[in-house]
Amino acid sequence: MQVTVNGQTHDIDADPQMPLLWALREVLNLTGTKYGCGIAQCGACTVHVDGMAVRSCQLRLGDLNGEVTTIEGLGQPQALHAVQAAWIDHQVAQCGYCQSGQVMSAAALLMLNASPTDQDIDRAMSGNLCRCATYPRIRAAVHDAARRLAGS
Known part of the structure; x- marks a missing residue:
């Protein structure tokens, strides 16, 4: 196929x-x-x-x-997606295992909602579990990525 x-x-x-x-x-x-x-x-x-x-x-x-x-x-190392760049800047990853799924969920959210609230982020990301509990950093990185995508 x-x-x-x-x-x-x-x-x-x-x-x-x-x-x-x-x-x-x-x-x-x-x-x-x-x-x-x-x-x-x-x-x-x-x-x-x-x-x-x-x-x-x-x-x-x-x-x-x-x-x-x-x-x-x-994204690529030389041209990161805004979510990937925000993840790095906010030092979201600890063990890193869940991060590719977290990044993909955050990127999908931002394609649908360019300016999400904390509640929007929490709802969209609720299906992604992080054993290291970096949820506050995840939320901050999503907000940052939204600003980057908006060009501000």
Whole structure:
């Protein structure tokens, strides 16, 4: 089956029941998307499908309908996405395991809501768990990224 990931089309010879997460990690070697819980409760596996945040551990290849963007496709070291730059500036990551999912959820939020309130951020990010509890830094980084995207 053909899958478009980060702007590139790939022919994947895999069972249509395979979760997108494993196709990304094991077939395409895109390991930025993490396995956390396997039941779509922690958010570590969050990617975008046509700009919407989805949990790749529960999305089967055969059900995929749209272009996938992973953390590797969001920004590049020489041209970080505003959310990635804000994450660094606010030193959000501690252990870092959940951060790719956090960043992808935050980027999806900002595509839908350019000026989120604290409540909007908390609601949008509630499906992403951080064992290090950097939630205040996450919220501050999302606000900062919104300002960056607005050009102010």
